[in-house]
Amino acid sequence: MLAQQRQQAIVELVRQNGGVRVVELVRAFGVSDITIRRDLELLAGRGLLAKVHGGATSVGSTDEPGFAVKSVRQEGEKRAIARRAAALVRPGTTVALSAGTTTWTLARRLAAVPALTVVTNSVRVAEVFRHAGRGDQTVVLTGGVRTPSDALVGPVAVAAIRRLNVDLLFLGVHGMTVRAGFTTPNMMEAETDRALVEAASRLVVPADHTKWGTVGISTIAALREADVLVSDSGLPQPARQALAGHVGELLIAEEPGPAGPFDGA
The missing domain is CATH 3.40.50.10470 (Translation initiation factor eif-2b; domain 2)
Known part of the structure; x- marks a missing residue:
């Protein structure tokens, strides 16, 4: 999977779930912790998600996903x-x-x-x-x-x-x-x-x-x-x-x- 495809997939996961953790993304995409963190920094810089401790959340999230999530x-x-x-x-x-x-x-x-x-x-x-x-x-x-x-x-x-x-x-x-x-x-x-x-x-x-x-x-x-x-x-x-x-x-x-x-x- 190309970096751009992986980053698009990350944005979609955040949109669907309200937030994602770095460890979950490492397992899902089979890449290093450093690679995922760089992806999150890049996407946060574009305003596509909010980078938080240990992962990322939707833009504007209080880092408190709903009960169903x-x-x-x-x-x-x-x-x-x-x-x-x-x-x-x-x-x-x-x-x-x-x-x-x-x-x-x-x-x-x-x-x-x-x-x-x-x-x-x-x-x-x-x-x-x-x-x-x-x-x-x-x-x-x-x-x-x-x-x-x-x-x-x-x-x-x-x-x-x-x-x-x-x-x-x-x-x-x-x-x-x-x-x-x-x-x-x-x-x-x-x-x-x-x-x-x-x-x-x-x-x-x-x-x-x-x-x-x-x-x-x-x-x-x-x-x-x-x-x-x-x-x-x-x-x-x-x-x-x-x-x-x-x-x-x-x-x-x-x-x-x-x-x-x-x-x-």
Whole structure:
């Protein structure tokens, strides 16, 4: 494939998906990391995309693709993480789930756990429990302003959360690094997520390996605030060592097989 053809294909991928990562493009086109980065710099210079840390997004993007775009990324890893994280929940627990496709995947497993009380600022997560139709579960959905990831954020959400106490919070994140901690590209969502962290006795962060090294504009919490971090087998060894030195406990989930009955459609 000629360079011009590859660059046209990159622009089309960004247009379709809202964003792409360098590692994905390297695999897709069979070229070096340096080649892809040069392509992105050239295309960004032409105004055809916006170059961001680790990849590129559509021009004018806030680096926050919508829920549908993110839900099809790292599906296998998210199912593995959800299985491992769900094992931390006991019947009768009060749990909070922030917005995100990983927490949504987890919700589809928690829908089978008896007598849960669920607090969430995610429209999608609330829908999972509504469709499950269990009479022994209670779901509290905060109000607020809706984001591209279907989170409810802002003063209304924060005020509602600050009146609550939960046993366990599963926090979805956009990125994580030692310096920046757990981050999001949406500053209002960061404020709401921080309220969730303050309301929880324990913090669990389910995050696949692609979140490592990614930095959103706003920090939610420092790595040391996480009691447990659940990631997948794709997390590189240097990242595991760095995270293990900061979070309370690092759990690595193995890759699952095909989607099971608790993984949803």
